Amino acid sequence: MTDVVTPITVTWENIEVKTRKKGKSLLNEVSGLAKPGELVALMGASGAGKTTLLNVLMDRNMKGLDKKGTVRVNGKEIGQKISLISGFAQQQEIFVPTLTVDEYLMIQAKLRMQANKATRRERVDEILELLGLEKCRNSKIGNPGLVKGISGGEARRLTFACELLSNPSLLFADEPTSGLDSFMAASVVQIMRNLANSGRTLITIIHQPTADLYFQFDKIIFLSLGQTAFMGTPEESIKFFTDCGHPIPQSFNPPEWIQSKLSITPNEEAESRERIEKIIECYENSDFTKEISADIVHTKIPPYIQNPGFFTETRALLKRAFIDVVRSPAQMRTKLIQKVIMGLFIGSLYWQQPLDRRGVQNTNSALYFLIAELTFSTMFGIMTFMEHELPLISREYHDGLFYVLSYYVSRCLSYLPLFTVDGALMVLISYWMIGLNSTWQQVLKSILIAVLVEQSATSCGLFLACLFETTSVAIAFAVPASGLFALLSGLYGNTNNFPVYIQWMQWTSWFRYGFEGLVVNQWSEIDDPKWSTVYRDIILDQFSFKPDNYRLDVIGLASIVAFFYVAGYVALLVRIRISR
Numbered sequence: 344m345t346d347v348v349t350p351i352t353v354t355w356e357n358i359e360v361k362t363r364k365k366g367k368s369l370l371n372e373v374s375g376l377a378k379p380g381e382l383v384a385l386m387g388a389s390g391a392g393k394t395t396l397l398n399v400l401m402d403r404n405m406k407g408l409d410k411k412g413t414v415r416v417n418g419k420e421i422g423q424k425i426s427l428i429s430g431f432a433q434q435q436e437i438f439v440p441t442l443t444v445d446e447y448l449m450i451q452a453k454l455r456m457q458a459n460k461a462t463r464r465e466r467v468d469e470i471l472e473l474l475g476l477e478k479c480r481n482s483k484i485g486n487p488g489l490v491k492g493i494s495g496g497e498a499r500r501l502t503f504a505c506e507l508l509s510n511p512s513l514l515f516a517d518e519p520t521s522g523l524d525s526f527m528a529a530s531v532v533q534i535m536r537n538l539a540n541s542g543r544t545l546i547t548i549i550h551q552p553t554a555d556l557y558f559q560f561d562k563i564i565f566l567s568l569g570q571t572a573f574m575g576t577p578e579e580s581i582k583f584f585t586d587c588g589h590p591i592p593q594s595f596n597p598p599e600w601i602q603s604k605l606s607i608t609p610n611e612e613a614e615s616r617e618r619i620e621k622i623i624e625c626y627e628n629s630d631f632t633k634e635i636s637a638d639i640v641h642t643k644i645p646p647y648i649q650n651p652g653f654f655t656e657t658r659a660l661l662k663r664a665f666i667d668v669v670r671s672p673a674q675m676r677t678k679l680i681q682k683v684i685m686g687l688f689i690g691s692l693y694w695q696q697p698l699d700r701r702g703v704q705n706t707n708s709a710l711y712f713l714i715a716e717l718t719f720s721t722m723f724g725i726m727t728f729m730e731h732e733l734p735l736i737s738r739e740y741h742d743g744l745f746y747v748l749s750y751y752v753s754r755c756l757s758y759l760p761l762f763t764v765d766g767a768l769m770v771l772i773s774y775w776m777i778g779l780n781s782t783w784q785q786v787l788k789s790i791l792i793a794v795l796v797e798q799s800a801t802s803c804g805l806f807l808a809c810l811f812e813t814t815s816v817a818i819a820f821a822v823p824a825s826g827l828f829a830l831l832s833g834l835y836g837n838t839n840n841f842p843v844y845i846q847w848m849q850w851t852s853w854f855r856y857g858f859e860g861l862v863v864n865q866w867s868e869i870d871d872p873k874w875s876t877v878y879r880d881i882i883l884d885q886f887s888f889k890p891d892n893y894r895l896d897v898i899g900l901a902s903i904v905a906f907f908y909v910a911g912y913v914a915l916l917v918r919i920r921i922s923r
């Protein structure tokens with residue numbers, strides 16, 4: 344990476360973190376610094392406070408915690424804006440599994456870089472080469488355990504690749520080597536080493552490195568019991584622990600030995616605490632702590648990442664979402680096959696209904712069945728997506744890559760074709776089989792109602808998925824809600840006979856509008872010389888439907904669609920905003 348980077352010094356002073364409810368201390372008077380060109384390792388036993396410190400530095404995941412102390416970037420407190428000048432390679436890789444490595448990076452480049460396509464292409468190629476990802480550039484990313492894709496090491500490097508696109512001068516990483524074999528771990532550390540050599544500041548949590556890797560770092564920070572137990576070079580750490588009365592035996596891996604001295608040994612809690620406290624005291628009285636206040640630099644902050652703008656980001660996200668929908672064959676095929684089968688089934692069940700009392704009753708039942716089928720499978724189908732996607736969206740949003748609205752619009756548009764065509768197909772297949780009246784106007788009007796009903800179910804499902812944290816909770820609400828809407832359709836009771844205090848609710852049900860729309864459309868005009876509007880009115884009167892209500896039904900359905908799409912956006916916005 345030959346790009347010029349703005350040197351960044353991060354300092355943190357007297358950081359104290361407590362849980363808001365119980366007042367449990369997670370970090371106590373922690374201070375330190377990371378300078379340009381430094382590769383800094385945060386180490387310590389499990390529960391020592393490494394993740395908490397990293398979160399404090401990045402001003403993320405601080406829900407339920409109270410923080411004191413200051414974090415400065417080049418001498419200035421910039422709070423959450425630190426995300427706009429830094430990259431964060433998280434431990435848990437989350438990508439879009441259906442995309443290839445190259446496609447994913449090109450879309451990320453569009454979101455993260457203010458540059459033309461040729462420059463973005465060049466940059467992606469450069470990063471692919473730098474991180475050794477060229478071999479797998481055309482492989483699908485996949486999802487470990489679900490969809491076969493790139494290896495764990497490649498996924499880890501892809502995380503870095505995304506973060507490097509915007510050329511940040513400051514990079515955070517959370518256990519980038521854990522779960523990798525020693526060769527892969529070494530290659531990831533080498534990449535970080537190269538990035539630091541190019542002038543960047545890197546702060547990473549590292550878990551049990553080998554001795555070789557340990558000495559690749561410029562600075563090691565050991566935390567224990569929420570306090571700094573040591574900060575200095577790897578070589579200094581060995582001298583410090585020797586001076587402290589814990590010389591490292593020749594045959595031991597230094598980081599492992601040091602960590603064991605800073606951990607609570609089972610059944611020896613009091614002795615362990617005493618030992619750790621002595622080490623911390625030793626550190627606090629040492630010269631290492633003096634470096635912190637001496638080294639605060641006041642230089643300019645690099646420019647914040649600029650949001651690429653609503654249209655650019657919506658286009659990029661739409662492309663990503665479309666590829667995802669098209670490459671999710673299970674979802675596409677299952678949905679289409681299901682609707683074709685249901686169309687054939689409804690058509691066969693209500694095959695060529697005659698124009699008599701029973702035939703009319705059966706036709707109405709068939710029309711209701713179409714509405715129900717357009718609702719249930721659609722609503723429950725769409726609800727499953729949000730749970731998997733939210734962590735990625737939340738992360739990207741807080742990295743300043745896009746507005747929530749851009750994501751929402753692109754996701755809704757990406758589902759639009761699939762969640763309209765299948766329903767229309769089902770209606771068309773069953774239409775002539777049932778023997779519904781088939782002037783082209785009636786066919787088109789039926790399709791319009793079908794599309795709007797399916798969109799009502801889609802938007803309502805989307806709203807619930809945005810509102811609730813898990814699909815199971817969303818479904819727990821959706822089942823009774825859709826049952827209630829179905830009851831208000833008019834099929835289960837004449838809508839005028841509902842008690843007055845419930846009657847108004849029918850106007851919130853897409854079953855009501857959809858069913859009326861289809862029934863009115865069917866019986867308004869029949870290709871039979873014996874047919875008269877008297878018959879039509881008798882049929883409609885069973886439900887208290889009105890012959891000229893078709894337009895009202897379309898408006899009602901469109902309003903429901905609009906309402907749920909807007910409500911879904913608000914729910915998503917709130918959820919993502921509070922998820923930092």
Ligand SMILES: Nc1ncnc2c1ncn2[C@@H]1O[C@H](COP(=O)(O)OP(=O)(O)OP(=O)(O)O)[C@@H](O)[C@H]1O
Pocket residue numbers: 362369387388389390391392393394395396406407408
């Ligand atoms: N939001 C929170 N509410 C309550 N306790 C918390 C919270 N976050 C962290 N802790 C507690 O604070 C301590 C330090 O947690 P932290 O995740 O920072 O440790 P760590 O050093 O990163 O450990 P590990 O290596 O296991 O991830 C732990 O005892 C943890 O249970």
